[in-house]
Amino acid sequence: MPLITWRKEFETGVAEVDHEHKQLVDLINDLANDLAAGAGKERIRLFLGEVFARIAAHFALEESLMRKHRYDEYEAHKAEHEILLDDIRDIMDEAEADHTEALSAKVGDWFVGHFRTADARLHRKLGV
DSSP states (O other), X not given: OOSXXXXXXXXXXXXXHHHHHXXXXXHHHHHHHHHHTTOOHHHHHHHHHHHHHHHHHHHHHHHHXXXXXXOTTHHHHHHHHHHHHHHHHHHHHHHHTXXXXXXXXXXXHHHHHHIIIIIHHHHHHHTX
16 A cells, blocks of 8 residues: 555646656655565665655746745745755655664655645645
8 A cells, every 4th residue: 555645635737746746656655665675775765865856856846836926925835845855854864874664654744744735725826
């Protein structure tokens, strides 16, 4: 069973954003599967690097859309992105220290939480 199941509520109406969100969900589910299968430290490190790179690129896309549409909560949403990226860095540090037992749950929790809060408001506000 996947860690995150794609749900209609995650859809934004922006095809490019939805496509990236789906790819991120798949990537996080792959990470959870690898962890459950006992993946080694190097595999986890590489996987987390990929998660970080893709999420950072995705946040850049969202921030570009926010600037384009003069989103009124741009600064707050961008700040949340920075916090989430810091959280991923912390998760990466924990993985380096072999603390992987709750790793996939942490990644899934913050991702779904961001969808439900900041992203949901952004996409409602943009009317897309």
